[in-house]
Amino acid sequence: MTGRTWRKVRNGLLFTLPWTVGLLGFIVYPVVASVYHSFCDYSVLRPAVWIGLGNYVDLLQDEVFWIALWNTVVFAVVALPLGIVTAIGLALLLNTKVRGVVVYRTIFFIPSLVPMVTLAMLWMWIFNGRYGILNYVLNGVMRWLHLPWEAPGWLLDPHWAKPALILMGLWGCGHAVVIFLAGLQDIPETLYEAAEIDGANRWQKTWHVTLPMLSPVIYFNLIMGIIGTFQVFAVPYIMTGGGPGRATLFYTMAIFQFAFEDLRMGYASAMAVILFLIIVGLTWLATRVSRGHVHYGGL
Amino acid sequence: MRRPGKHWWLHLFLLMVAVPTLMPFVFVLNNSFRTSSEMLHGYFGVPRAARAALSCAWRALRGSPGPSFVITDAKQTLALSHTHALRYHLRLLLRNYRDAWTSVRPYLRNTLWVVCAVATGVLILGTATAFVLSRFPFPGRTVVFYYFLSTMMFPGVLTLVPSFLLIKRLGLLNSYSALIVPMVAGGQVFAIFVFKSFFDGLSQDLFDAAKIDGAGLFSLYWHLLLPLSRPVIAVVLIINILGTWNNFLWPFIVNTDPRYHIVASGLYVMSASESASNPGMLFAAYVITSIPLLLLFACATRAFMQGMTSGAFKA
Numbered sequence: 032m033t034g035r036t037w038r039k040v041r042n043g044l045l046f047t048l049p050w051t052v053g054l055l056g057f058i059v060y061p062v063v064a065s066v067y068h069s070f071c072d073y074s075v076l077r078p079a080v081w082i083g084l085g086n087y088v089d090l091l092q093d094e095v096f097w098i099a100l101w102n103t104v105v106f107a108v109v110a111l112p113l114g115i116v117t118a119i120g121l122a123l124l125l126n127t128k129v130r131g132v133v134v135y136r137t138i139f140f141i142p143s144l145v146p147m148v149t150l151a152m153l154w155m156w157i158f159n160g161r162y163g164i165l166n167y168v169l170n171g172v173m174r175w176l177h178l179p180w181e182a183p184g185w186l187l188d189p190h191w192a193k194p195a196l197i198l199m200g201l202w203g204c205g206h207a208v209v210i211f212l213a214g215l216q217d218i219p220e221t222l223y224e225a226a227e228i229d230g231a232n233r234w235q236k237t238w239h240v241t242l243p244m245l246s247p248v249i250y251f252n253l254i255m256g257i258i259g260t261f262q263v264f265a266v267p268y269i270m271t272g273g274g275p276g277r278a279t280l281f282y283t284m285a286i287f288q289f290a291f292e293d294l295r296m297g298y299a300s301a302m303a304v305i306l307f308l309i310i311v312g313l314t315w316l317a318t319r320v321s322r323g324h325v326h327y328g329g330l
Numbered sequence: 331m332r333r334p335g336k337h338w339w340l341h342l343f344l345l346m347v348a349v350p351t352l353m354p355f356v357f358v359l360n361n362s363f364r365t366s367s368e369m370l371h372g373y374f375g376v377p378r379a380a381r382a383a384l385s386c387a388w389r390a391l392r393g394s395p396g397p398s399f400v401i402t403d404a405k406q407t408l409a410l411s412h413t414h415a416l417r418y419h420l421r422l423l424l425r426n427y428r429d430a431w432t433s434v435r436p437y438l439r440n441t442l443w444v445v446c447a448v449a450t451g452v453l454i455l456g457t458a459t460a461f462v463l464s465r466f467p468f469p470g471r472t473v474v475f476y477y478f479l480s481t482m483m484f485p486g487v488l489t490l491v492p493s494f495l496l497i498k499r500l501g502l503l504n505s506y507s508a509l510i511v512p513m514v515a516g517g518q519v520f521a522i523f524v525f526k527s528f529f530d531g532l533s534q535d536l537f538d539a540a541k542i543d544g545a546g547l548f549s550l551y552w553h554l555l556l557p558l559s560r561p562v563i564a565v566v567l568i569i570n571i572l573g574t575w576n577n578f579l580w581p582f583i584v585n586t587d588p589r590y591h592i593v594a595s596g597l598y599v600m601s602a603s604e605s606a607s608n609p610g611m612l613f614a615a616y617v618i619t620s621i622p623l624l625l626l627f628a629c630a631t632r633a634f635m636q637g638m639t640s641g642a643f644k645a
Contacts, residue, residue, distance in 0.1 A: 036469065043468030049455050050478060050522065053515025058481040061489035061496065068491065075495070124344060129337045137631075138348045141355065144623045147576045148594045149616045152601050153354050156609075164357055164373060202351065209635060262487050265578035269598055283487050283579075290491050291583060303488045310485060 069301035074294045086301035096302065098277045099285035102193065106281065107260040110197040114204045115252055119245070121204075122211035123237065136212065139205030151269040154199045158185035158270075186271050189278045196267060196279060207252060214248035215241065246325040254317055258310055282306060362430075362613035363423055369609055383419035386412050430614035436589070437596035438619065444509045444592055445574045449567055451514035452521050456566065457559070460525030461551055465537065475526075482519050490579070497584055504587040513574070521566045528562040529555070564633035568626070572637070575623060593619045 044051075069086055071079035090096045121139065125132050142150065157165045169182035183191040218241065226236050242249075264283045267273065273280035273288070286306075290299035361369060363377035386398050390412035398415035400408045410418065463475055493512060502508045532555075540554050556563075574592070581595045591599060597619060601612055627634050 039466070039468040040470060043462055043466060043471060044474070046462040046466075047459050047474050049515075050459050050519075051474065054478065054481045054519065056496070057493060057512045057516030058484060058489060058519075061492035062484050064492035064495075065488050121344075121347065124340060127337070127340065129340050129344075131341075135344050135348060138351055140627075141624075142351065144627050145355075145616075145620045146594055146597070146623070148578055148597045149620060152597070152612070153358055153616065156357070157354055162373075164353075167373075202354075205351065213635065258485060262485055265576075265594070269578075269601075286487055286490070287579070287583075290494075296491050296495070300491055303485075303491065307485060307488050311483075 065300045065303055068297045069304045071297045073297035073300075075296055076294070079297065082297075086298050087305075089298070090301055090305070095277065095280070095285055099280050099282045102278070102280055103261055103263075103282040105193065106197065106263070107257055110200045111253065111256045111260060113197065114201055114207060115249065115256070117201060118204045118207035118252075119211050119249070121208045122215055123241070125208070125212055126215040136209060139208045141205070142203040143206040143209075147265050148269060150199075150203065151266045154195075155186065155270055158195050158199075187275055189275045192271055192275060192278045196270070199266070210252065211245065211248060214245050218244045243326045246321075247327055250317070250321050250325045254314060257313055257317075261306055261310060358613045358616055362426055362610055362617050364426075364610045365422075366608050366610055377423070379419050379423040383416055383423055386416040386419055390416060426608075426610040426614035427618065429608075429611045430618055433600060433611075434593070434596065434615050434618055437591050437593045438622070440506070440590060440596075441575065441592040444506060445571050447506070447510045448513045448518075448574055449570050451510070452518045452566065452570055453563060455514065456518065456521040456525050457556065457563070458551065460522050460529055461555055463522070464526050464529035478519055478522055481516070482523075490583075494583055502584075504585050504590055506590065508584040508590075509574075509581055509592065512580075518570065520569065524562060524566055524569075525559070528559055532558060561633065561636075564630060565637045568630065568633050568637040571626065572623075 068079060070081060070083055072082045072085070073079035125135055145153075157163050159166070163185070165185070166182040173180055173182070185191050185195040222240050222244065223236055226240050231239065260281075262283050263281050264287065267279045267281055268284055268287070271279040273284050282302075283306075286299045286302050289295045289302060357373065360377065361373055363380055364373075365379075368378050389398065394412070397409035398412050400410055400415050400418050463471060497503060497508050497512070502511065536554060536558075537550060540550055545553065576594065577592075578594045578598070581590075581592050582598070585591060585595065588596070588599065597615060600615065
């Protein structure tokens with residue numbers, strides 16, 4: 032009997048071995064090393080030297096760190112809710128059994144199919160202050176309406192670079208539309224029938240049935256969105272390189288610059304560890320807040 | 331009853347969103363047919379080569395008398411027959427695409443190779459591991475499962491620097507392995523969960539029946555489990571392909587040698603060097619590199635939609 036149990040354990044471990052080892056090598060070890068390096072002065076060229084909390088103390092006094100954090104938080108606070116609200120709105124419209132839903136859904140989905148790098152390049156052309164199509168249209172409209180303003184230089188203007196990226200993010204929210212639409216279609220019809228019998232109008236049905244039933248999906252999207260925002264890299268790196276000034280320097284870009292441009296691996300690791308703590312904290316907070324607001328009844 | 335035209339205001343609104351969504355793509359597609367000198371005059375309207383080709387085709391069809399005149403790059407004027415002129419203009423029209431194709435072909439090949447290798451590895455290891463975790467209880471199974479689960483909570487940025495150093499120490503910088511090994515070994519825990527939750531939902535009776543018929547472990551896996559899980563395999567495949575296709579930071583730091591660029595990093599390097607001199611060719615490159623995913627989407631829309639939404643529900 033014990034022999035059989037032993038064989039079971041051995042086979043079980045054997046079959047899961049590739050992942051156990053792989054994760055050990057490419058997740059567990061890097062995490063541990065990251066935490067260790069965050070307490071070291073480490074430049075790759077020379078061996079790591081333990082400096083205790085030095086990196087953390089320096090980081091908290093580093094302007095670049097705070098700017099990157101601030102930019103990321105602004106993006107998360109403005110762009111994320113804006114994107115979610117827009118996506119829910121579009122999903123609600125598409126869920127009205129209107130004709131051609133599949134066509135609209137496909138159109139909204141197309142931006143998620145194009146490689147991110149391509150999108151970034153593409154939007155650089157759109158935002159180009161002098162030759163871009165956005166300003167071509169905007170300036171045309173302003174001239175037509177005899178307005179005295181001129182369209183901004185977008186990515187080259189420190190005040191307009193962030194709004195430009197937010198606008199671009201909004202344009203690509205079709206991915207979320209698809210997710211919300213699937214969530215809406217999972218809501219049982221019986222709930223709406225019951226609400227109708229109670230005399231609910233369309234608005235009341237949306238507010239008291241649809242949104243509560245959709246809340247787990249909204250919640251999930253919010254959390255993933257926050258985590259994603261802190262890891263945004265490709266699009267701002269390609270489009271602005273963090274500039275103008277440091278107007279679009281996001282958290283992960285700052286880590287990248289510290290690690291691979293300044294070769295301050297320990298410093299960058301400390302920043303990554305802080306990011307992890309922020310994410311854990313935010314997720315914990317969101318879980319607490321969501322109690323009583325998120326309804327898992329329908330799923 | 332649904333009356334036609336009842337939702338006209340809804341369509342109007344949706345179109346107001348849909349048109350700007352498509353606009354940038356129309357812009358790129360249209361301008362991918364322009365020469366750079368033509369683009370100095372503007373981005374709108376039908377590209378010159380297309381107009382010229384159309385007019386030649388029209389004259390050839392009508393059988394108009396006289397030659398078509400063609401002005402070459404060297405400012406020479408040639409008198410050609412309509413069909414020859416048409417061929418000339420079509421060549422001109424597709425020139426950007428020919429140039430772009432020679433540049434992006436190696437990137438596409440590399441991407442395809444990496445995608446295939448990662449997908450194969452993840453599918454084989456993922457299904458086998460999830461099969462064991464789901465169907466063969468052994469002491470310590472929960473521990474293994476939660477160990478896998480816990481690795482999902484670490485953001486990629488936290489592991490970025492040490493992973494890079496690890497790859498460097500293993501001597502794998504500038505190789506395909508630098509892209510494939512970490513993805514297969516550690517980057518795809520998600521796949522295990524999608525597989526495991528699907529396998530958990532399968533009826534045990536099926537497995538018992540197959541065992542009574544004398545199926546061994548491998549038989550169960552190969553002849554029963556894999557055919558049953560075709561839809562979920564498609565979903566994992568799609569998530570994988572999208573991930574590899576869009577991954578920019580990792581390939582960008584581990585593979586600086588242009589020979590190993592995948593589409594994402596290759597396009598970036600190409601754009602940085604090429605954007606001023608020949609935007610039309612860049613646009614053509616964007617179009618070419620977007621086609622594979624669009625095709626895949628057209629062929630596997632259902633799996634795509636499930637892949638997109640699977641994270642949000644029940645997974």
